[in-house]
Amino acid sequence: MTLIDGKKVSDDIKKEIAQEVEAMVAGGKRRPHLVAILVGHDGGSETYVANKVRACEVCGFKSTLIRFEDDVTEDTLLDTINKLNNDADVDGFIVQLPLPRHINEQRVIEAIDYRKDVDGFHPVNVGRQSIGLPCFHSATPAGIVELLSRYDVPVKGADCVVLGRSNIVGKPVAALLMQKAGGDATVTVCHSSTRDLASHTRRADIIIAALGKPGFVTADMVKDGAAIIDVGTTRVPDASRKSGFRLCGDVDFENVAPKCSYITPVPGGVGPMTIVSLMKNTLLAAKGTVYP
Numbered sequence: 001m002t003l004i005d006g007k008k009v010s011d012d013i014k015k016e017i018a019q020e021v022e023a024m025v026a027g028g029k030r031r032p033h034l035v036a037i038l039v040g041h042d043g044g045s046e047t048y049v050a051n052k053v054r055a056c057e058v059c060g061f062k063s064t065l066i067r068f069e070d071d072v073t074e075d076t077l078l079d080t081i082n083k084l085n086n087d088a089d090v091d092g093f094i095v096q097l098p099l100p101r102h103i104n105e106q107r108v109i110e111a112i113d114y115r116k117d118v119d120g121f122h123p124v125n126v127g128r129q130s131i132g133l134p135c136f137h138s139a140t141p142a143g144i145v146e147l148l149s150r151y152d153v154p155v156k157g158a159d160c161v162v163l164g165r166s167n168i169v170g171k172p173v174a175a176l177l178m179q180k181a182g183g184d185a186t187v188t189v190c191h192s193s194t195r196d197l198a199s200h201t202r203r204a205d206i207i208i209a210a211l212g213k214p215g216f217v218t219a220d221m222v223k224d225g226a227a228i229i230d231v232g233t234t235r236v237p238d239a240s241r242k243s244g245f246r247l248c249g250d251v252d253f254e255n256v257a258p259k260c261s262y263i264t265p266v267p268g269g270v271g272p273m274t275i276v277s278l279m280k281n282t283l284l285a286a287k288g289t290v291y292p
């Protein structure tokens with residue numbers, strides 16, 4: 001069994017990005033600039049955004065964090081997005097999700113200029129990705145494909161079962177993996193209405209678990225030699241930790257790992273790759289290579 005070290009891969013890629021940025025700066029270009037908008041004080045979102053800001057520092061990017069309280073109006077948020085769309089100093093920006101219930105998330109996503117949508121959430125980028133056109137790939141799916149590729153996990157023709165059909169992981173990762181250039185796999189997407197879900201996972205060469213249900217994938221659901229990518233990051237209360245919680249994946253790691261060819265840990269698997277994909281998209285935005 002090979003443990004897929006997303007932390008190490010992401011550190012390697014950040015070093016590659018930093019080298020490219022220093023060469024750009026030496027050539028007279030300005031540093032790539034990523035802006036993150038954070039609404040409220042959700043613990044998970046705070047951590048993700050802090051990690052994104054830190055990754056910008058490592059990559060040599062300029063970063064700006066714009067914070068709003070939970071009660072920010074949708075109009076204020078849309079106004080800020082409009083300003084960022086028109087700010088030539090900003091290469092890309094993200095609005096950290098989830099947003100408070102009084103804000104229409106889809107309206108916010110669609111207000112972002114797709115040419116600055118480095119999360120790859122805008123329907124233009126989602127649509128272009130689904131038909132294999134140049135675009136900003138959504139960060140977690142791109143990170144998963146990169147991990148599979150860097151570890152030489154056989155994907156071409158493989159039976160790949162995706163658990164979960166969210167807009168930010170399940171659907172886009174399925175779209176990427178089924179494409180010739182994204183993996184060339186045979187993809188099945190399972191969700192809450194799937195009948196006999198285990199019959200699908202048991203014949204899978206690759207399982208991508210993105211349900212947000214801690215320990216959902218158990219050893220009896222996994223074929224010997226399967227590769228497992230665990231996207232789950234649920235905070236589970238744990239009094240023995242200083243933080244009061246631990247991060248739990250969707251896979252019963254202890255019992256599933258011995259059966260696998262490859263498996264990602266939580267934390268330290270997919271999470272760091274999501275952030276590095278965002279850095280890659282921001283660099284592409286700054287270079288104007290996706291949308292010149």
Ligand code: GUN
Nearest residue numbers: 094095096097098119139
């Ligand atoms: N919330 C959970 N994952 C993400 C992500 O990749 N981007 C944004 N903007 N919000 C998220």
